[in-house]
Amino acid sequence: MGAIAVYGGRVTEDAERGGSGRGPRKQAAPRRKLLMSEILEQAMRLFAERGYEGTTLQDVADAVGLSRPNLYNYVRSKEELLVAMVEATSQEAADTLRAVRERVDLDPAEKLRTLVRTLVLQRAEHPAQFRTLDRSEQSLPVEIAERHLESRRAVLREITAVLDEGVTAGLFRPLDSRVTALSIIGMCNWVAWWFHPAPAHPADPVAEQIAANALAMVAQVDERRPSAPTPLGAVALLQQDLDYLARLLREED
Known part of the structure; x- marks a missing residue:
């Protein structure tokens, strides 16, 4: 498997090289984090456009620029993306x-x-x-x-x-x-x-x-309690405070 590089927010995959028999080279943490961010961003865009059910992992891989097998190195299912x-x-x-x-x-x-x-x-x-x-x-x-x-x-x-x-x-x-x-x-x-x-x-x-x-x-607002409120205004303010007190008492029960 070739190295993976990120250019301008896109991911490209080098040509596959054979011969070593070893597994994929371990990426540095910052590069892996950047790639995961790109995968998640593209998945969210596709989910927003097509819906979760209408998006496949192949769609995500295509959007990021990876093959689907390489995508599995980072996520194994759509559920993980969610x-x-x-x-x-x-x-x-x-x-x-x-x-x-x-x-x-x-x-x-x-x-x-x-x-x-x-x-x-x-x-x-x-x-x-x-x-x-x-x-x-x-x-x-x-x-x-x-x-x-x-x-x-x-x-x-x-x-x-x-x-x-x-x-x-x-x-x-x-x-x-x-x-x-x-x-x-x-x-x-x-x-x-x-x-x-x-x-x-x-x-x-x-x-x-x-x-x-x-x-x-x-x-x-300080002005809500005027120095000389009308009787009806005073009753309305008092009722507002009583309603709030009643809610607090109900929450404590």
């Missing part, structure tokens, strides 16, 4: 968000801004991963589907926890943190479908805008 995709998207996002939530140098508002920016940038920079998982959810093997679902739940838990922390600190309005977290995640996920990065349209300002939108959804 596992790698879930790890690179849902699980990585959950781990990153947990690290942000646990930071003691950020207040809840700063945490929420960082969480939203992180999710938006991940989706803007790797849209094919998120579109592929969204389209392929129904056809994922059971074990992979469970891992993906648990990672999604972990993302929801991290954002919900930050929202609850902000309410407790008086920075966020009393709200249904789960519904609000789902709304914020929906804003972030949709970026993978409509955002198309370009030199004149970078992702960072988009992430800043969506983070600002998320904060505006939940921010506690």
Whole structure:
């Protein structure tokens, strides 16, 4: 088997050489990692275009520039590609968000801004991963589907926890943190479908805008309690606080 080289993001295979009788030469870790990244990128593109069921390993091998036998040196099945995709998207996002939530140098508002920016940038920079998982959810093997679902739940838990922390600190309005977290995640996920990065349209300002939108959804406004509220206004504010307290009590039962 000839050496494998990477040129401009594509993989080419040297002519096969015989005679030694030895197995394929072991590649250096950086080169193998680069090739695996290319394989995963092409697989995600094909899954997004054709769906998981409509893509074969031969399609992936052709897209990368490898023979199918050589592809088996890196992945043995489409399921392995899906596992790698879930790890690179849902699980990585959950781990990153947990690290942000646990930071003691950020207040809840700063945490929420960082969480939203992180999710938006991940989706803007790797849209094919998120579109592929969204389209392929129904056809994922059971074990992979469970891992993906648990990672999604972990993302929801991290954002919900930050929202609850902000309410407790008086920075966020009393709200249904789960519904609000789902709304914020929906804003972030949709970026993978409509955002198309370009030199004149970078992702960072988009992430800043969506983070600002998320904060505006939940921010506690001092003016909401005027010095002389109307009777009906005072009742509405009191009812809002009572509803939030009731939700907390139900969660503790």
